[in-house]
Amino acid sequence: MTLKIGWIGCGIHASQMLLPQLVRHDVQLTALCDIDGNRLAAAGRQFGVTHLTNDAQELIRRTDIDAVGMAVGPDQHLMFGKMALERGLPVFMEKPPSGSAAGARELLAASEKAGKPLLVGFMKRYSAGNKIASNILRSGRFGDVHGLTGYYMTAPGYFAGNVDYTGFFLHHCVHHMDLVSFLVSPVTKLTARKVEKGRGILLFHVHFDFECGAIGTIAMGTGQSRGAPVERIEIMGDHQRLEVDNVIEVRWNRNPPFKIDDPAAALADGEDTLSWKPNFTAAANEDPKGYHSLLADVVPALAGAQTSAPTIRDGVVAMERLEKLRHELAL
Numbered sequence: 001m002t003l004k005i006g007w008i009g010c011g012i013h014a015s016q017m018l019l020p021q022l023v024r025h026d027v028q029l030t031a032l033c034d035i036d037g038n039r040l041a042a043a044g045r046q047f048g049v050t051h052l053t054n055d056a057q058e059l060i061r062r063t064d065i066d067a068v069g070m071a072v073g074p075d076q077h078l079m080f081g082k083m084a085l086e087r088g089l090p091v092f093m094e095k096p097p098s099g100s101a102a103g104a105r106e107l108l109a110a111s112e113k114a115g116k117p118l119l120v121g122f123m124k125r126y127s128a129g130n131k132i133a134s135n136i137l138r139s140g141r142f143g144d145v146h147g148l149t150g151y152y153m154t155a156p157g158y159f160a161g162n163v164d165y166t167g168f169f170l171h172h173c174v175h176h177m178d179l180v181s182f183l184v185s186p187v188t189k190l191t192a193r194k195v196e197k198g199r200g201i202l203l204f205h206v207h208f209d210f211e212c213g214a215i216g217t218i219a220m221g222t223g224q225s226r227g228a229p230v231e232r233i234e235i236m237g238d239h240q241r242l243e244v245d246n247v248i249e250v251r252w253n254r255n256p257p258f259k260i261d262d263p264a265a266a267l268a269d270g271e272d273t274l275s276w277k278p279n280f281t282a283a284a285n286e287d288p289k290g291y292h293s294l295l296a297d298v299v300p301a302l303a304g305a306q307t308s309a310p311t312i313r314d315g316v317v318a319m320e321r322l323e324k325l326r327h328e329l330a331l
């Protein structure tokens with residue numbers, strides 16, 4: 001049955017990334033909301049929606065919707081998320097699920113009280129390279145994970161003249177507070193060190209102890225250009241190593257013999273490196289970042305099915321970890 005969705009927030013992310021992927025699923029966008037009249041009108045035209053409002057409460061009160069989706073901002077996610085759940089509607093929201101761990105816990109309580117799911121947009125789990133890596137790890141063919149290293153960087157332009165890093169933590173770092181456990185296991189200890197070399201130019205290393213015994217470090221910061229790749233993950237095992245570059249390039253290094261002295265050297269199944277990257281010339285499957293695959297789990301979950309879509313429980317874990325990180329960094 002086609003799911004009727006009321007959507008709040010028609011900003012850049014919603015109109016360029018989420019809504020184009022959402023409407024590929026069995027949904028009907030019934031109503032849209034934004035306080036910016038131009039954006040609202042543009043999204044209405046783009047997605048063929050005529051019920052347009054600047055009042056989120058009015059949208060949530062509509063009787064012709066089955067679920068609410070939103071990509072607005074931390075405080076609005078908390079306020080509108082609670083409102084929709086209290087009205088008995090399932091919800092999908094972009095990260096962050098509120099601006100604080102306490103807010104995320106309020107949303108979890110509201111979801112449990114309503115008996116309705118709240119799904120969170122941790123799409124890094126579904127980005128093509130991360131998805132492949134996690135499936136290899138879960139297959140049993142990789143063996144125990146010993147360690148995770150990686151980096152996630154962004155640009156100082158985001159913070160020009162504003163050395164409040166709150167936005168960087170809430171909108172960026174939160175992804176990896178979720179992703180590391182999705183790839184490895186729950187985090188038992190988190191520590192961090194930082195260096196700040198100029199206004200708004202921050203680098204920190206976050207160290208994780210994982211429940212499975214692995215260790216991890218992710219470098220994060222605000223000192224790189226958005227115009228070049230800013231994301232890499234490497235997972236270390238016993239004679240096995242997975243590398244995911246820029247979320248779309250995967251290498252699985254295993255245990256090959258030296259080739260130089262072997263006249264018959266070739267590439268052997270089961271021991272040489274497997275690699276993958278997408279064919280960007282194919283005019284199909286435009287989903288390297290994972291929004292479509294995330295929503296493929298979210299839409300049935302909104303309709304009541306059990307799927308792997310990240311929930312507000314995952315949101316609470318990520319937000320608590322994020323606060324621990326900020327505490328460690330004194331930022």
Ligand SMILES: NC(=O)c1ccc[n+]([C@@H]2O[C@H](COP(=O)([O-])OP(=O)(O)OC[C@H]3O[C@@H](n4cnc5c(N)ncnc54)[C@H](O)[C@@H]3O)[C@@H](O)[C@H]2O)c1
Nearest residue numbers: 009010011012013014034035036071072073094095096171
């Ligand atoms: N997962 C990802 O990769 C990813 C990427 C970008 C953004 N996001 C998230 O999506 C959310 C939106 O980000 P964005 O870049 O599109 O921001 P944006 O500022 O472009 O869009 C937000 C929109 O919400 C509207 N809005 C603000 N207050 C409102 C209210 N009270 N009622 C109705 N509309 C309101 C604004 O007018 C704006 O159009 C953020 O939470 C961000 O973290 C996620």
